[in-house]
Amino acid sequence: MIPIRPVAADPPSASPATPDRARQLWLQPGQIALPALPPLSLYVHVPWCVRKCPYCDFNSHAAPGAEGSHEIPEDDYLDALRADLEQSLPLVWGRQVHTVFIGGGTPSLLSARGLDRLLSDIRALLPLDADAEITMEANPGTFEAERFASYRASGVNRLSIGIQSFNDRHLAALGRIHGTAEAHRAVEIALANFDNVNLDVMYALPGQSLQECAQDLETALGFGTTHLSLYHLTLEPNTLFARFPPALPDDDLASDMQDLIEARTAESGLRHYETSAYARPHRESRHNLNYWRFGDYLGIGAGAHGKLSFANRVLRQMRHKHPATYMAQAKSGNAVQQAHDVSADELPFEFMLNALRLTEGVPAASFHERTGLPLHTISRQLAAAEAKGLLEADLTQIRPTELGRRFLNDLQEMFLKA
Numbered sequence: 064m065i066p067i068r069p070v071a072a073d074p075p076s077a078s079p080a081t082p083d084r085a086r087q088l089w090l091q092p093g094q095i096a097l098p099a100l101p102p103l104s105l106y107v108h109v110p111w112c113v114r115k116c117p118y119c120d121f122n123s124h125a126a127p128g129a130e131g132s133h134e135i136p137e138d139d140y141l142d143a144l145r146a147d148l149e150q151s152l153p154l155v156w157g158r159q160v161h162t163v164f165i166g167g168g169t170p171s172l173l174s175a176r177g178l179d180r181l182l183s184d185i186r187a188l189l190p191l192d193a194d195a196e197i198t199m200e201a202n203p204g205t206f207e208a209e210r211f212a213s214y215r216a217s218g219v220n221r222l223s224i225g226i227q228s229f230n231d232r233h234l235a236a237l238g239r240i241h242g243t244a245e246a247h248r249a250v251e252i253a254l255a256n257f258d259n260v261n262l263d264v265m266y267a268l269p270g271q272s273l274q275e276c277a278q279d280l281e282t283a284l285g286f287g288t289t290h291l292s293l294y295h296l297t298l299e300p301n302t303l304f305a306r307f308p309p310a311l312p313d314d315d316l317a318s319d320m321q322d323l324i325e326a327r328t329a330e331s332g333l334r335h336y337e338t339s340a341y342a343r344p345h346r347e348s349r350h351n352l353n354y355w356r357f358g359d360y361l362g363i364g365a366g367a368h369g370k371l372s373f374a375n376r377v378l379r380q381m382r383h384k385h386p387a388t389y390m391a392q393a394k395s396g397n398a399v400q401q402a403h404d405v406s407a408d409e410l411p412f413e414f415m416l417n418a419l420r421l422t423e424g425v426p427a428a429s430f431h432e433r434t435g436l437p438l439h440t441i442s443r444q445l446a447a448a449e450a451k452g453l454l455e456a457d458l459t460q461i462r463p464t465e466l467g468r469r470f471l472n473d474l475q476e477m478f479l480k481a
């Protein structure tokens with residue numbers, strides 16, 4: 064599946080979180096002054112998949128044991144997640160959690176009992192909103208009707224399914240473990256248990272024609288789910304596809320596919336609210352919106368990233384990536400491998416990198432609220448982007464134009480040096 068990740072400009076680089084470090088973060092002066100802390104979300108990473116897909120650059124590892132056995136060291140991992148969460152509490156004391164996202168990897172490799180324990184631990188340790196959005200990612204090859212009813216009973220209220228395609232030839236080319244029949248069955252089981260379902264579907268697949276893209280799109284739309292995430296397949300470094308690139312549709316064909324997606328999603332009542340995200344009214348992913356609005360998130364689990372604000376600094380963290388290392392380190396109190404304060408120089412770019420993905424952009428005032436810096440820090444870049452027709456900005460809203468959304472990388476790069 065293609066989990067949505069918060070966008071960070073740079074990997075973090077030093078100093079794990081300790082109780083002393085937590086005190087420093089709260090008490091010592093920093094480079095900025097935030098008027099208030101942003102909303103807080105929780106991300107939980109489950110790092111195993113049945114097998115690694117050739118296009119995937121996420122922190123996912125083939126599950127131990129023979130393929131098909133789906134064996135993961137569940138109890139050990141849940142112990143580590145609880146220890147990680149307990150160690151993190153001093154950094155988020157007194158803060159309400161609005162959304163939870165259990166991503167991976169393939170979180171649907173967790174047993175119903177394991178998922179129930181995870182959510183119980185989270186509820187016991189963190190103040191969760193009564194109406195918190197709790198999303199879980201699932202893969203069609205791991206769908207079992209009974210298990211999914213249990214996930215719902217445990218409190219998961221939004222399911223995100225990594226379909227990718229409804230075409231057997233393309234699923235095989237993507238190295239997926241499921242076929243078309245399983246994809247259909249997965250969506251049917253999901254809709255029988257959840258009223259808030261996202262489907263991840265990719266386009267510009269190896270050898271895909273415009274008609275095949277249209278067929279996948281119509282099938283996905285036909286289920287009437289609340290949300291679609293429609294991704295352009297890209298060849299990421301350090302993947303099998305980067306080493307042995309498949310033949311992909313050319314830019315013109317990919318652009319025709321994007322135009323088709325724009326038209327058909329709009330006709331079907333889905334609003335294109337973020338680069339790859341389409342939702343029915345009020346069914347946008349609240350968790351992902353918090354990333355794009357530069358909100359805070361505590362990330363626990365192997366390789367999970369976090370961003371946490373304090374009165375005068377913004378901290379980024381990364382957990383140990385390898386599952387075995389993470390489990391050992393988390394249990395001995397050192398889940399965080401790297402952490403650093405985001406400098407005042409980096410904050411404008413990090414904020415804009417996320418905000419510009421949103422079709423509506425963000426309120427201009429949120430720049431100061433989330434970075435602690437005055438809006439005039441980026442006035443030169445805003446003016447330059449406006450002059451190029453990439454952006455509209457006034458005292459109330461910063462919003463990319465259609466041209467800006469099409470050339471998003473160019474627009475984002477204009478804020479590299481504020």
Ligand code: SF4
Pocket residue numbers: 064065111112114115116119120121123167168169202225
């Ligand atoms: S199932 Fe998803 S997370 Fe796992 S390897 Fe494939 S693309 Fe990556």
